[in-house]
Amino acid sequence: MQTAALVQRFSRIYRDNPKLSKLLVVCSVGGVSLVTYSVATSSQQPEVLNKKKVVVLGTGWAATNFLKTLNDPSYDVRVVSPRNYFAFTPLLPSVTCGTVESRSITEPIRNIIRKKNVEMHYCEAECVKIDAKNKKVYCRSDMNKNSDGKEEFDMDYDYLVIAIGARVNTFNIPGVQEHTYFLKEVEDAQRIRKAVIESFEKASLPNLSDEERKKLLHFVIVGGGPTGVEFAAQLHDFVSSEAARLYPEVKNFVKITLVEATDHILNMFDKKITAFAEEKFKKDGIDVKTGSMVVKVSDKEITTKDAKTGEITSTPYGTVVWSTGIGIRPVIMDFMKDIGQGNRRVLATDEWLRVEECDNVYAIGDTASISWRKVMDDIAAIFRKADKDNSGTLTVKEFQDVLADVCERYPQVELYLKNKHMRGLVDLLKEEKGGDVKEPLEINIEEFKSALSKVDSQMKALPPTAQVASQEGVYLANCFNRMAECEKNPEGPIRFRGEGRHRFHPFRYNHRGQFAPLGGEQTAAQLPGDWVSIGHVPQALWYSAYASMQVSWRTRTLVMSDWIRRFFFGRDSSQL
Numbered sequence: 408m409q410t411a412a413l414v415q416r417f418s419r420i421y422r423d424n425p426k427l428s429k430l431l432v433v434c435s436v437g438g439v440s441l442v443t444y445s446v447a448t449s450s451q452q453p454e455v456l457n458k459k460k461v462v463v464l465g466t467g468w469a470a471t472n473f474l475k476t477l478n479d480p481s482y483d484v485r486v487v488s489p490r491n492y493f494a495f496t497p498l499l500p501s502v503t504c505g506t507v508e509s510r511s512i513t514e515p516i517r518n519i520i521r522k523k524n525v526e527m528h529y530c531e532a533e534c535v536k537i538d539a540k541n542k543k544v545y546c547r548s549d550m551n552k553n554s555d556g557k558e559e560f561d562m563d564y565d566y567l568v569i570a571i572g573a574r575v576n577t578f579n580i581p582g583v584q585e586h587t588y589f590l591k592e593v594e595d596a597q598r599i600r601k602a603v604i605e606s607f608e609k610a611s612l613p614n615l616s617d618e619e620r621k622k623l624l625h626f627v628i629v630g631g632g633p634t635g636v637e638f639a640a641q642l643h644d645f646v647s648s649e650a651a652r653l654y655p656e657v658k659n660f661v662k663i664t665l666v667e668a669t670d671h672i673l674n675m676f677d678k679k680i681t682a683f684a685e686e687k688f689k690k691d692g693i694d695v696k697t698g699s700m701v702v703k704v705s706d707k708e709i710t711t712k713d714a715k716t717g718e719i720t721s722t723p724y725g726t727v728v729w730s731t732g733i734g735i736r737p738v739i740m741d742f743m744k745d746i747g748q749g750n751r752r753v754l755a756t757d758e759w760l761r762v763e764e765c766d767n768v769y770a771i772g773d774t775a776s777i778s779w780r781k782v783m784d785d786i787a788a789i790f791r792k793a794d795k796d797n798s799g800t801l802t803v804k805e806f807q808d809v810l811a812d813v814c815e816r817y818p819q820v821e822l823y824l825k826n827k828h829m830r831g832l833v834d835l836l837k838e839e840k841g842g843d844v845k846e847p848l849e850i851n852i853e854e855f856k857s858a859l860s861k862v863d864s865q866m867k868a869l870p871p872t873a874q875v876a877s878q879e880g881v882y883l884a885n886c887f888n889r890m891a892e893c894e895k896n897p898e899g900p901i902r903f904r905g906e907g908r909h910r911f912h913p914f915r916y917n918h919r920g921q922f923a924p925l926g927g928e929q930t931a932a933q934l935p936g937d938w939v940s941i942g943h944v945p946q947a948l949w950y951s952a953y954a955s956m957q958v959s960w961r962t963r964t965l966v967m968s969d970w971i972r973r974f975f976f977g978r979d980s981s982q983l
Contacts, residue, residue, distance in 0.1 A: 458483040458526065461887070464534050465570035466493050466516045468873045469772030471958065472880030473568060474516075477525055479888045484520075485562055487546055488571070489517055491531050493958055494593050496873060498966070500637040500924075502596035504603065504645040505978035511965035514958050535559070536569065537742045539765045542567070542831060560673050566767045568883065569739070569754070571772040573871065576734035582704035584912070587729040590634055599728060603642070604982045605649060606725050610657045623725040627709055629701055630730035631667030633923050635686060638952060639665050639789040640758050640926030643691050649978045664694045664722075666711060668731075671697055672932075673923055675870065677939045680923060680931040687925055733773055733871055750856040758913030760883050771883055772876035777914065781863045782817045783856070790852050800849040807831055818915060819866040826865065835859070858927055869916055878916060886911050922949045 449462040459482050463470050466488040474486065495512040502509050520527035532548035545561045577583040577590050588602060589595045603626070610620045626642060628635045642663055647961040651658045665672065665688065671681045672688075672695060688695050696711070699720075708721045735743075735753060743749050746764055754775040755763050762768040763778065782789070793801055793809045810831060814821035829835060850858070869875045889911070920934035922945065932938075932945035950970065957963040 426808060446569075446918060453465070459565040460563060461566045461568065462487060462564040463568045463570065464488065464544070465572060465772070465774075466490050467570060467572045467772060468493075468496070468876035469572075469880040470568070470570035471516070471519060472877045473570065473771065473884045474520055474523070474527065474880075475958070476881045476884030478523070478884075480525055481891065482525055482566075482887065484525060485564075486516060486527060486529045487532055487534055487562070488516070488529075489503070489531060489533040490592075490814065492530065493519065495953075495957060495962065495966075496591075497953065499590055499593070499596045500634060500641045502593065503590070503599040503638060504641045505600060505649075505968060506641060506644075506973050506981060507596055507969045508979075510960060511969050513593060514962050518961075519958065527545075532560070534738055536738065537569070537745075537768075539567075539568070539742070539746060539762075539768055542767070566769075566887070567769065569762070569768065569770040569774050570772045570876075570880070571736060571739070571774055573733035574736050576732040577729070577972055578731070580701055580703065582706075583701070585671070586704045586706055587629070587727040590638060590728055590730050599638075599726075601982050602726050603645070604980060607654045607657065610660060611654055617660070617832065618659055621662070622707075622723040624657060624661045625664065625722070625724045625726075626662070626664060627664045627722075627724045627727045628730065628833055629666045629709075629727065630732070631665060631669070631672030631697070633673065633921070635728070635730040636669075636672055637665055637667060637924050638730065639688070639693055640784075640924055643693055644926045645978055649980050652977075653980055661691070662694065663805065664696060666699050666701060667695070667697045668700045668714065669697065676921070676931065677933050677937075679939055680933060680941060684923065684925055684942050686925075687929070691926065733861060736774075736884075759886070759911060760879060760914055769883055771879040773871040776868050779819065779866045780817065781866075782813075782820060782859055783863055785817075786859060787852065788855050790855050800851055801855055803831065815912060817862070818913070819862050820859070823862045823865045832942050872921075874919060874921075875916060879914060882914050922952070924949060 461482045461483060461484045463473060463486045465546070466486065470486070470488070471493045474484070477484070492513040492515050498512045501507040502512065516529055520529060523770050530546065530548070532546040534544050535547045536545040538545070542564050543561050544567065545559060547559050549558065575589045588599045599719055606623050606626075609615070610623045613694070615623075628642075639694050646658065646661050646663070648660065659793050671685065673681045673684055676684075685695055685697075698714040699711040700714060701709060702712050702719070704727060707723060709727055710719060710721045712719050739754055740749075743751060743754055746762070748755055748763070754770050755778040756770050756775045757763060758777060758779065760769050760771055760775075762770050762775070786974060790801060791806045795805060795808075810820075814824075815902065823828070824834075827834070884982065918935060920932065920938075923931040924946070925931060925941075927940055928946050930946040930949045931941045932948055934940075954963055956965060
């Protein structure tokens with residue numbers, strides 16, 4: 408009777424509080440009934456049946472931001488990568504000279520996925536083959552080989568997200584792979600740091616000649632992009648502070664050379680920044696060789712060719728760091744051949760980041776490039792959609808009514824209008840006809856084509872940066888979060904080719920600016936709105952931005968403490 412009363416009492420509690428779930432356990436021990444009644448709030452996630460299998464390849468910027476943003480519990484996610492951590496790659500140049508420690512910029516991927524309400528599992532392995540036809544990925548692990556010596560396994564998927572990044576591009580130049588250091592991974596930065604310290608230690612030995620010391624302490628950086636420039640600046644700061652204090656007898660033998668194939672370094676920045684960087688490096692004693700192409704690297708010399716004169720020069724070196732661009736990984740090259748993209752230089756996706764001609768396969772980050780649809784390919788469909796009265800001509804009002812949808816579907820239209828300071832069709836025609844446009848205005852299809860003929864030239868491939876990759880990861884995760892919702896309520900811009908191929912808005916990159924640290928606590932910053940600044944204030948902004956962009960409070964605290972340690976105690980010069 409007491410047991411029944413307890414059950415009735417807890418039942419009334421549950422009936423009066425429908426947001427609670429219950430668990431009743433009744434045990435009988437020695438004739439005495441024991442009742443356990445457990446109450447849990449409804450915030451606990453219910454079990455979702457028939458979960459969609461999502462396989463994510465990679466743990467870089469794109470993959471990590473995808474995993475952090477995905478919050479729909481209807482997915483079963485498998486993360487496959489040979490690297491079990493996320494690395495904050497913009498700070499790799501700081502790791503090479505001991506400004507920041509390597510562990511400070513890495514976060515274990517399991518720390519990231521364990522906090523999610525989505526079922527996520529990590530496998531430390533490398534994808535070696537993608538079978539889109541059968542929806543399988545084949546992976547290889549170097550861990551836990553079984554008795555048969557097998558180390559490969561396969562995974563089925565409903566959705567595949569390819570985010571394995573890219574490899575360093577050597578351009579098939581002889582000797583680059585064998586004799587240079589890359590700066591792409593944390594391990595690369597650690598190797599460079601060890602090589603730099605070893606160069607100073609070897610040069611300090613008493614039995615070496617001055618020529619041998621000059622060779623050992625000649626550091627060559629190939630590539631005048633942000634990574635190469637920042638490494639050159641970090642190395643110069645290390646030499647002028649720590650090395651000058653710790654290795655005073657060899658500091659005068661140090662030479663830093665920056666080799667760039669184009670006419671200027673930092674070509675993606677404003678011309679003011681480029682000019683300032685080149686002038687500052689000249690004052691700092693960094694030898695900047697623009698218009699020089701590397702044609703060969705041996706174990707003793709690096710050979711360059713002057714782009715203008717064709718003159719060949721061979722120079723002895725101690726350490727060469729290669730930072731000149733990226734290339735496709737072998738597994739992606741094989742995949743591209745299988746799906747008919749073998750003639751392309753990079754994996755192509757549509758504006759929704761889906762691999763072209765593949766169902767439920769997405770590619771984000773440096774792995775792929777968006778193949779933007781051209782306005783001129785759909786110009787007739789756009790005209791018909793805008794011509795609501797089927798008059799065969801288009802008025803200004805009719806064009807303005809669909810302009811927002813056109814800009815959404817074709818970002819190059821919005822970009823073209825913005826760059827030309829235009830507001831609509833009238834301004835387009837004024838440019839085309841040299842300002843001789845009278846209103847009221849009606850144009851036919853040929854005039855419409857002529858007005859938009861230059862729009863497609865504005866669309867360029869997005870740069871392979873962490874900023875682009877992270878935004879793509881967030882965008883794709885948001886699409887996945889809303890897939891079930893949007894199956895019944897499709898949304899998106901006007902489709903100009905039938906019913907369209909997707910129910911979400913196309914990806915739109917939002918550039919948030921870029922930094923170029925130049926050493927000596929000076930940084931060049933180019934932010935949205937054509938705001939350009941160089942000096943100590945942008946350096947403070949750089950510290951703030953990079954600290955806030957860390958993926959966890961742990962790495963944020965470690966990075967900031969490294970900066971403070973360097974300020975008071977200098978850079979660490981050990982080989983560890």
